[in-house]
Amino acid sequence: MNSEDQKQGAEQWLDDALAHYGAAEPRAGLETRILANLEAHVSQRRRRWILALAASAAVVVFAMLMANLRGSRQDAPNNVARQAPPSEMKSINATPAVSARRQGANAQLSRSHRSIAHNDLTGLQAHFPADRPLSDQVAQQRPAPSINISDLKTIQAIEVRELAPIKEID
């Protein structure tokens, strides 16, 4: 066998071998298996997403609840402390005379309110030991407030002044 024959023989052998080398056939039903695997993968991924979303939503709700709770606990004493009694409240633009009159009127009103509240409480505590709103029937039976008209007469009308017109600027 000369070199030319050897070359030709090698070429033939190579062609034949390479033709079979890449001819690999998968087991039957490859597409079905791949699709089933994909479906399982997708559903698993979706389940993970749903769980993650639910967990994060729960964390957010819990954080909001905790923040609200803490805020209400902190605000409750502060609000009471910050609130000034009505007798001390002053209008910013009120003149000393007007504010003195208002103070007098406020003091009168608060006194009368206290007396009303005291009467109500003594009459209704037997019926309503707990702090609950009155029903219509009980409200009708409630005694009229003991306000003396002579007390109210001491309240003087607040002076109302007209505002000066604003000058237009050229």
Place this chain on the structure above:
Amino acid sequence: MYLPEQVILSRTIPAQSADEQVEAVVRRHARFVYQVAYAVLRHPQEAEDAAQETFIRVWKHARELSGVLNQRAWLARIAWRVAVDRRRKRPGIAGEEDLPELPAGGVGAEESVIRSQQMALLERIIATLPHELRETLTLSTVEEMTSVEIAEVLEIPESSVRGRLLRARQLLREKLQVLMERNQKDGKKDFKAGADV
């Protein structure tokens, strides 16, 4: 004006959902993807696992699917990378190929044995080739894979693919000739799988 097949298809076929698109791609190209993976891994089960992993990656990029011009080349590139990664992680895969089941007897059994010996010898010779020639030749053995697609997978010019294939074949032929000469001297007529390459 010339339009590639995929562009024409994407313009004429009504819009599908991403899942439907992936399913269509699986049905059309599963066998091809398997063959690309098998060319690298030379193991049926590993090739199937690689094909499944390839389609999971395809599903993750399903939105890009409609914009891909050459789906075969795109899939081949993904399958190639997946298979190469798997081989790198498990270097012992190659050579563990399950031998085909032999027929009970007769001419078929003899042919099958010769064929498996032929494949084993070819694998040994291909393993001696330089890396870049080996991967080009391996891809070229995949059924219906053109040099353009191989060029896209390996991200090299098509002319380089042709050059590498010529060089690879030349080297293979030289090695075979050496083997044939050695066998003639030893008085053997056929190559054997265990021949010293």
